Amino acid sequence: MQKTTNRHASSFRDPSGNIFVEDGKIARVVNPVYFDQYHSLTNSGFYKKLFDNGLLIPHIEKEANSSQITIQPENIPFFSYPYEWSFGQYKHAALHTLKLQKYCLQNGYTLKDATAFNVTFHKGAPIFVDSLSFDVYNEGEPWRAYKQFVMHFLAPLALAKYYGNDMLKTLSQYIDGMPLQKVAKLLPFSTRFSPVLYTNIHLAAKYDSKYSGDNNGSGKQVTISKNSQIKILDSLYNYIKDLTLNEKTEWKDYYSITNYDAEAFEYKKQLVSKWQATINAKKIVDLGGNDGTFSRVLKDSADELLVTDIDPNAVNQNYSQVLQNKEKNILPLVSDLLNPSPGIGFNNKERLPLQQRIQEGNFDLSLALALIHHISLTGNVPFEMSAQLFASLTPYLIIEFPDREDSWVSFLLQSKREFAGHFDYYNKAGFEKAYNEIFDVIDHQDIPNTHRTMYLLKRK
Amino acid sequence: MRHFFLYFDPGTGALVVQLLVAVGAGVTLFYRKITTGIKSMFGKKENQDLMGDIDIEEAKDAENNK
Numbered sequence: 001m002q003k004t005t006n007r008h009a010s011s012f013r014d015p016s017g018n019i020f021v022e023d024g025k026i027a028r029v030v031n032p033v034y035f036d037q038y039h040s041l042t043n044s045g046f047y048k049k050l051f052d053n054g055l056l057i058p059h060i061e062k063e064a065n066s067s068q069i070t071i072q073p074e075n076i077p078f079f080s081y082p083y084e085w086s087f088g089q090y091k092h093a094a095l096h097t098l099k100l101q102k103y104c105l106q107n108g109y110t111l112k113d114a115t116a117f118n119v120t121f122h123k124g125a126p127i128f129v130d131s132l133s134f135d136v137y138n139e140g141e142p143w144r145a146y147k148q149f150v151m152h153f154l155a156p157l158a159l160a161k162y163y164g165n166d167m168l169k170t171l172s173q174y175i176d177g178m179p180l181q182k183v184a185k186l187l188p189f190s191t192r193f194s195p196v197l198y199t200n201i202h203l204a205a206k207y208d209s210k211y212s213g214d215n216n217g218s219g220k221q222v223t224i225s226k227n228s229q230i231k232i233l234d235s236l237y238n239y240i241k242d243l244t245l246n247e248k249t250e251w252k253d254y255y256s257i258t259n260y261d262a263e264a265f266e267y268k269k270q271l272v273s274k275w276q277a278t279i280n281a282k283k284i285v286d287l288g289g290n291d292g293t294f295s296r297v298l299k300d301s302a303d304e305l306l307v308t309d310i311d312p313n314a315v316n317q318n319y320s321q322v323l324q325n326k327e328k329n330i331l332p333l334v335s336d337l338l339n340p341s342p343g344i345g346f347n348n349k350e351r352l353p354l355q356q357r358i359q360e361g362n363f364d365l366s367l368a369l370a371l372i373h374h375i376s377l378t379g380n381v382p383f384e385m386s387a388q389l390f391a392s393l394t395p396y397l398i399i400e401f402p403d404r405e406d407s408w409v410s411f412l413l414q415s416k417r418e419f420a421g422h423f424d425y426y427n428k429a430g431f432e433k434a435y436n437e438i439f440d441v442i443d444h445q446d447i448p449n450t451h452r453t454m455y456l457l458k459r460k
Numbered sequence: 461m462r463h464f465f466l467y468f469d470p471g472t473g474a475l476v477v478q479l480l481v482a483v484g485a486g487v488t489l490f491y492r493k494i495t496t497g498i499k500s501m502f503g504k505k506e507n508q509d510l511m512g513d514i515d516i517e518e519a520k521d522a523e524n525n526k
Contacts (some may be wrong), residue, residue, distance in 0.1 A: 053516050092511050099514050147474035180474075199477075199484035207473030222475045228482035235485035237514040238492060323510040 009349035014113070016132040026076075027062065030069040034132055038069060041134055046107050055100050056128045071131060077283075077304050078361050081351050082116040082152070083172040084333045084341055086316035087160060087245045088323075089126070090168050093119040094153035094240050096126040101143065102233045105226055110137040114145035116152040116171060117351070123328040140223040143232070147208065150200055151177025154236065157243055158197055162188055164247040165312035165334075175345050180205035196239040247313070264450050269297045271445055272367065272398060275456045276301060278442075279396050281365035285358055287337055287390075288371035292318040295330060295367075306363070308335040308354075337371070337389075338379045358393050365396040373402050376426055377412040383425070383434030391438045397457040401431050405451040428453065 008026070011018040016034035019026055030038050041047045042061075050056035059073040082090065096119060101111045111133055118130040143149075152171065155178040159167035163186075170178055184205035191197040272294055276284070282303040286295045289307035291314045299305060307330060309315050318332035333354075335341065340354040352360075368390060375381045390397045402409050404427055413420050432441075439457035446453050 055516075095511055095514070099512075099516065102514055103516050142475040142478045144470040144475070146478060147471045150474075195484045195488045199481040203480055204474055204477045207477040208471050209473065211471070211473035211476065222479065224478050224482060228486075229478070231482050231485040231489060232478060234514060235488045238488070241511060320510065 009347065010117075010345070010351065012346070014130075014132060026073060028059070028071045028073060028131060030071065030132065032067065035069070037135055038132070040136055041109070044107075046109060046134075047131075049107070050100075050103075050128075053103070054125065054127065055096070055103060056131060057122065059131055073129070073131065076120060076122045076127075076129070078306055078331055079120050079357065080331065080333055081120075081171070081341065082156075083169040084335060084354070085121075085168065086312050086319055086332065086334055087157075087165060087168065087243075088316045088319045089121065089332070090153075090157060090160070091240055091243060092319075092323075093121075093126040094149075094157060095237060096128065097149060097153065098233050098237045098240070100128055101145075101149075102230060102237075104134065105137060105230060105233075108137050109134050110141070110143065111135075111145050114149040114152065115177070117175075121331055124322050124326065124330065137226075139226065142222050142224045143229055146232075147180070147204070148177060149236075150204060151180065151183075154200055154240070155180070155183040157240060158191070158201065159183065159186060160245055161243055162191075165245065168312070168334075172341065172344055172351075175350070180208050196235060200236065261449060264447050264452075267447055268369070268400070268454065269294065271447075271454055272369070273297050273301075275398055275443065276365065278456070279365065279458075281396060283361065283363040284365045284367065285363045285394065286367040286369075288368065288374070289318075289332075290314045292321065292330060292332060294369055296321075296327075299327060299330060303329060304363075305330045306358070306361075307332045308337070310334070310336045337375060338381070355389075355393065363394045365398065366390055366394040368397065368399040370400055370402070370408075372399060372431070373406070373409045373412060373426075377409065377416070377423060383431055384437070387435045387438045391459045395459045397439065397455075397459070399435075399455050399457065400447075401428060401453045401455065403428050403451045403453070409451075 006020040006022060008019045008021055011020070015031065016037075017028055017030040019028045021027075047056070047059075051058040057073045057076065059071040061069065062072045063070040082093070085093065093116060097111070097114050097116075101114070104110050112135040113130070113133050118133060119126050119128055121127070151174075156168050156170050159170070159178075180201065184202050187197065187201065192202055276298050284295070284298060284302050284305050286292070286305060286307040288309055289295050290309050290311070292305075292307045295305045295307045307315075307318055309318075309332075312334045315332045315334045318330070321327070322330050322332065335354055341351075343349055343353045343356070344351045372386065375386050376383065390399070404410065404413065409426070413423060413426070416423060435441075435455070435457065438460060440460055441455060442458050443456040444453060
């Protein structure tokens, strides 16, 4: 009866239903145990209100009988995970969850879970994706997903405030959120004087361990007014919204210090635009795309742009621009090409590797601008292997090759010291030879007044 | 029946502590109200707000999203 054969590998935790893949589309089965809630949410018009306000991914009902209901959510072209978000994105996803919970309370519902994996980015904003995470609110009940919210959102954000961007990756290790006691131990002593962090983390950790042996559910008797719960949500919202992070990274303002003159920069932009039109690429992944400067050249002609970069501050900058310009087709993500997100969770399939998601997303074109020298010289990755990687992602590739005379390349070579001889292979001829094995060259152009060449390549 | 849905442990301590968290939240919200009041008296402007407010502006907002 249940379509378990195509059940999505991430969908098994909640007995309310599960998602499955049919004809390449995601659909969600609602089990009878959730029928009451589902009918209430549908008939009261609350689902529709959530859709209209951009809080929940919209769905339509495909099929309904006494044993199951099937709903079809709007397609999300690329699903990103919390450990790939920049600080601003992480914040925004946390705020979105709080906003959603407050709205639920005001309408007689509550979120029964608040994992960060229930939020992703779609059309330039965070969106909640689990249509079955809602329950009817009973006056006086505490927020059951509160602990989950703290473990998934507040903890990584607070740690990032004190220790930097890396802390936002903790969910790749702690798929169920960071343990409260550990977070309380890690945070600096001074956080005990912050009313929000003291209560929501230190005190919560203390109570959590105090009651950890309590399995008979005495927590059910706790009564907290709706008003008080809204106060918690409001104060968390204010705190998270004001959070800042002061961490400089090496790439900050890359374009202002890089060795391009304005003319070469413009030439490169026009070339990328021209080639994109030639092959009519609609779905593009910009690898090492920094703050999205080059992706923005293509934003009107492409449907979808995924811009990844290793530098979280550049990605953050990119996301600010997405919000500012209300760009719906650019998704910035933090990713190190030399160590992209792996598959994690049960069977390593609950959260999929970044490369697999790109491959399954059927992107047309990869951009690798000002990137190959970092992969080759910083990462020591041979040309054959980087060519294979690019070819595995998309059928077309636009790649920029800076030769040995380029100032950045010679800087990288010099920093290799006595090991520099190992990189004698790094030159235009070596590059072309290795990439010709895997790609056909459609076009190539030297960028005037630089030692850089651009290639438009097609996978063989 | 309802608690069938608690497929993860909400943590008794985390439910109990919400009473205290709410008290702390009340204090910070009151403090914030006063400080923003003072700031606005001196005509200090808030930074550019890209992520919006916690409250949903119904209908109006919905139409803008279309």
